Amino acid sequence: MLSTPILLDYQSSTPCLEEVEISMAPYWSEIFSNPSSKSNLASINANALLEVSREKIQEYLFLQKKKVIFTSGATESNNLALLGFARNHYKETKRYGHIITLKTEHKAVLEPLDQLRKEGFQVTEICPEKDGLISKEKFISYIKNDTFLVSIMMANNEIGVIQPLKEISEICRSREIILHSDYAQCLGYIEIDNLDSLANMLTISSHKIYGPKGVGLLLVDNNIKLQPLIFGGGQEFGLRSGTLPLPLIVGFTKAIEIAVFNQKKNTEKFLFHRDKLLNGLLNNNTGVEINGSMKERLPHNLNLTILEVSGAKLHKCLKSKIICSSGSACTNGEPSHVLVALGRSFKEAEASLRLSIGLTTTIEDIEKSIQIITDTIKLLR
Ligand SMILES: Cc1ncc(COP(=O)(O)O)c(C=O)c1O
Numbered sequence: 331m332l333s334t335p336i337l338l339d340y341q342s343s344t345p346c347l348e349e350v351e352i353s354m355a356p357y358w359s360e361i362f363s364n365p366s367s368k369s370n371l372a373s374i375n376a377n378a379l380l381e382v383s384r385e386k387i388q389e390y391l392f393l394q395k396k397k398v399i400f401t402s403g404a405t406e407s408n409n410l411a412l413l414g415f416a417r418n419h420y421k422e423t424k425r426y427g428h429i430i431t432l433k434t435e436h437k438a439v440l441e442p443l444d445q446l447r448k449e450g451f452q453v454t455e456i457c458p459e460k461d462g463l464i465s466k467e468k469f470i471s472y473i474k475n476d477t478f479l480v481s482i483m484m485a486n487n488e489i490g491v492i493q494p495l496k497e498i499s500e501i502c503r504s505r506e507i508i509l510h511s512d513y514a515q516c517l518g519y520i521e522i523d524n525l526d527s528l529a530n531m532l533t534i535s536s537h538k539i540y541g542p543k544g545v546g547l548l549l550v551d552n553n554i555k556l557q558p559l560i561f562g563g564g565q566e567f568g569l570r571s572g573t574l575p576l577p578l579i580v581g582f583t584k585a586i587e588i589a590v591f592n593q594k595k596n597t598e599k600f601l602f603h604r605d606k607l608l609n610g611l612l613n614n615n616t617g618v619e620i621n622g623s624m625k626e627r628l629p630h631n632l633n634l635t636i637l638e639v640s641g642a643k644l645h646k647c648l649k650s651k652i653i654c655s656s657g658s659a660c661t662n663g664e665p666s667h668v669l670v671a672l673g674r675s676f677k678e679a680e681a682s683l684r685l686s687i688g689l690t691t692t693i694e695d696i697e698k699s700i701q702i703i704t705d706t707i708k709l710l711r
Pocket of ligand 1: 341342402403405406436438483487512515516535536537546580695
């Protein structure tokens, strides 16, 4: 009989926690009124509940000077931040100006920036060092007189590296450059350290933190102006029209509360499993190389290149036994642009595994995975 594959792909998405599902339950058919139509008592109540969620999020994330804008997820938040801010910059200054990002960003940052390039803005994608990190000196060397916007993710979704965002933020602040950061992979995995001053705009996604899919956040400094992408009823400060999904927002709020509250405890568990997996694979095999810094890294991420094997065969053999990824879940099977930016050949990038550990991963899962991957490598060589 076939056993169910071991799931090591929690950076792609996570299941809803039971507490999250319970918190959402009344909002599907009992409390269902439109939170933005204030024409009846039920809607007014729904609106009050929405605002309670917004306030709770501000409290859980220790925010004092940021607006909480609900979106459909990190992709929309990144689009709103980048297109919205750059287009407003042009409206106010009649200048396109220069934007900086990293080659290793998620496509949900690179693609909107590509759109801005088509509209006339100048966009520089900096290649990080071989360990996936950007140095302060290199970053400074790319800043121009007309640089007005920087987008650098806090932690990378493929190689898990954590950028020195505090330093980048100080540099940007001293030059009055606005900083956006895709924080989608971070909440619940790293300690929150003053999000108010970490970046002017931050992107968060619910389904990466055991919340429901289809909801996310853009946290924006109160004084920042954005052009909307979606027009209509003027919800979300006029930035994102459309009826808000109250059940998803309530569930997301619960997921944020739990993620923040349990972060330290969960990190210890993730590190224990991750390091056991890494050591097991390194001790049992030759030609297994780590991608990205191990020092500045998310606790639940591993990214390995297996030398001298065919990537296609590796993934085909593992498919029924371990669910993992060769790169981002959103890039349709192309070799990872992140690994290529770090200097990996297409062949090496294909023969790479992103293994990400979840809350319910067990020590047996880790031991079995070491065995399965080791057997597969032997077979393919
Ligand atoms: C860093 C990062 N940004 C953005 C996204 C897109 O998130 P969403 O599915 O919430 O749109 C992802 C998801 O893979 C991600 O990892």
